[in-house]
Amino acid sequence: MKETETIDPKNVLKNRELLYRLMVSQLFYDGHQNLAVSLSTTVQADPPCPPSDRLFHIVITGLQHEPEIQKPQTRAEALLGPGLDLEFETDMQTTAPEPALYETAYVTSHKGNCRAGAFSNDGQLVATGSVDASIKILDVDRMLAKSAPDAMEPAGSDQQGHPVIRTLYDHLEEVTCLEFHPREPILVSGSRDFTIKLFDYSKASVKKAFKTITDADQIRCMAFHPTGDYLVVGTNHPVMRVYDINTAQCYVCSIPSHQHVAGLTSIKYSPDAKVYASAGRDGSVKVWDGVSNRCVNTFLKAHDGAEVCSITFSRNGKYLLSSGKDSLVKLWELSTSRCLIAYTGAGTTGKQEHKAQAAFNHTEDYVMFPDEATTSLCCWNSRNASRKQLLSLGHNGPVRYLVHSPNAPAFLTCSDDFRARFWYRRTPTH
Structure with a gap:
């Protein structure tokens, strides 16, 4: 040998x-x-x-003479394409529709500013949360049926059913974040009232949570471990919590120097759960070991000292997409801790007043980010940062949350105008 x-x-x-x-x-x-x-x-x-x-x-x-690399495809790659992988592809042709081609398929309203949103893992449900402390769960197929060009129902007919399938009231303050359980019909919400609530939405009559976890501070962000057994939670306090969903036991990193020095704004698990990442008001992004809960990497002043607003992993776990109050979106390579691409041109007024989220579309061909001043959606080719056409989001206030479907040309925008808009790109078969 x-x-x-x-x-x-x-x-x-x-x-x-x-x-x-x-x-x-x-x-x-x-x-x-x-x-x-x-x-x-x-x-x-x-x-x-x-x-x-x-x-x-x-x-x-x-x-x-280059050997063809035949790596086994995951289910997501088979359905959605290879995703973003700059190591192998420099001239990928995008197959997904540009976000500027999406149209509003449904609008739902709360009685207060709409601040939180989420898609279920299968893309069949969306949830919205509001300052009025209410939560709505909506069925995607019903929203599309209501807005279909040929949706001609007889008067008084409710054949398709109302898109809002659940309205939940169990918080006392603003709902700040929402997450669907990756495997069970459970929606988890975080609030300014210091509580995390777990709702079983499989029961039609449910209005209250079946479990409440009370924290010592306002809940700002959270993310499920891919198994659904653990929930990592960020609050206005710098120390991150990891909760066992079944026992409500709380775990924190035992090394104080590993923690942020200001409140947390965004948390995400990598798809393989080996690491998770956090972003904070201190301007840093941290990467944590998924088993030991110890910080293994820190990007100090990731956005030149500005507050980091959002982070999200690419499907293959190689990259981390961040956005900041400097109105920049950045793509980080985790293996080298380098910023590979900066997506520029979103901030018409320079710095933002509110935090906003950067997101990949479902195929990771595009990066999306709302411009606060113009309430329009900025979009770039994820691989070369070329600017695409703007999309007017039609809100009468700042877009406070944006999330894209994991498997379809659809996204959700939540705004201070009390409304959440569901956007979709129809094909000839829809």
Whole structure:
């Protein structure tokens, strides 16, 4: 059996120098003099490089002999495509519709500002939460049936059923966050009233929670472990909590220096649950070990010191998408802790007053982010950050929450105008 070769750092450095020299020579050969001189100066190429076409021929030869990587597809990849993976794809063609093509399919109203929203894992239900302390659960198929162009029902008919299938009242203050259980018909809500409520929405008559967890501070954000057994919770306090859903036992990291130094704004688990990430008002993003609850990485001043508003993982867990009150959206590579892409041009007034969420569409071809001042949706190609067409969101107040369906061309916007809008891109079969 062949012995495993150890990589000599000197050889790596030597090969990098050769690569840079080949790049400089190719630029000279192709007539890009200014770029070639600039790169040559940056990498301190010595002796100076002559014009050469060698790099081009090396790339052609290498591509001809590159083995095709046949990795097994996950169910999500089979249904939605490969998702975002910059390691392998640089010229991916987008197949999903641009978010600017979506249309409002349904509007629901609360009696107060609408501040929270969520999709179920199968994309069949959405939930909305309000400052009026109420929660609504809506059926996606019923919303689409109500708004279908050929939906002609006889007068007085309720054949399709009302889209709002549950209205829940058990909080005393604003509902700040909502999460569907990944496997059970359970909706979890967090509130300014210091409580986390668990509702069993499989029962038609349910109005109250079957379990309440009381915390010591206002609940601001939360995320389910993919098994559904644990809930990681962020409050106005810097210390993050992990709750066992079955026992209500609370766990925290025992190392104070690992914690944020201000309240939390967003929390997400990676799809494989090996890590989870948190964002805070202190401007930092932290990555935590999913088993030990210890911080394993910190992006200090992730948005140049501005409050970080949202974070979300890519499906493959390689990337983390963050948004900040500096109106920027950034894509971070977790293996190198680098910001690979900055999606710019969303903030017409510069800094935001309220926090807003950046989201991938269901195929991860696009990145979406609402512009606070114009109440329009900004959108970019996720791979090259090219700006796409704006979509007017039709709200009469700031959009306070945005979430995209996990498996369909649909998203939900929640606004201070008391309304939540369900957006959908119809195909000829819908």
